[in-house]
Amino acid sequence: MKKYRAGKIKREHSVIEQLWPVLEHIAECDLVTSIIPGPISPLGTHGFEVTFQRFTETGLRLLAKNGAAVQEVYLVAPDKQSTLEWLAAEGIVAWKPPRKATPQRRPVPEPLRTVVLPSDMACSVCGRAMRAGTRAAQLGRKRYTYAHVRCAQK
Ligand SMILES: [Zn+2]
Known part of the structure; x- marks a missing residue:
């Protein structure tokens, strides 16, 4: 298979339905240097969603699911945290920043x-x-x- 790029998006693998426009959207982000869709695996669930999986050495790992298949997407992004925040702000991935630690309750006075x-x-x-x-x-x-x-x- 001949490798080629559409902008930053590497096409070593084909891309599941509905994911391509999302990848093009991510490609607009200056924080992301390249987008590497992984192999496609069959799936039995419904609905399309892109979720953040974890940070990698070079960036972020996303997981895209449509009704029929699941596909990993690797983003190469030096500023991982800002990239994740951008993805969340754009509504591409459902991700909320972790809650700040709740202030500790006042100690309850001991019973006399x-x-x-x-x-x-x-x-x-x-x-x-x-x-x-x-x-x-x-x-x-x-x-x-x-x-x-x-x-x-x-
Ligand atoms: Zn006294």
Whole structure:
């Protein structure tokens, strides 16, 4: 088979129906240096779509499907991310930028733990005495301190 180019599009393989105009559209993009359609495989699904598969060493790999067949398309594009954004902005591939990490929720305050004091001790908040046998708030995670329940809730 004689290889030839229609613009940037390499025609080593024929192209599935509906894909050619998309490739011509992509060929308009300055970010893309060449477009290499891969071999065609038979398929049993319906509908035409072009999806972004992954980045390659030299650019991007797309997958085109029509009702009858599926075909990989390799784009040679030095600026891969901008090319993908261009393809998405042009509506050629369905792709959304990954969501930014959602800000972390505020830590939920731990439920107040109360204990019965085994001995008299000073409240860690107000410093006043707490009597043995009364309920007090237990604060902290490893080294506990104790406080009046009312003081701990402030
Ligand atoms: Zn207190």
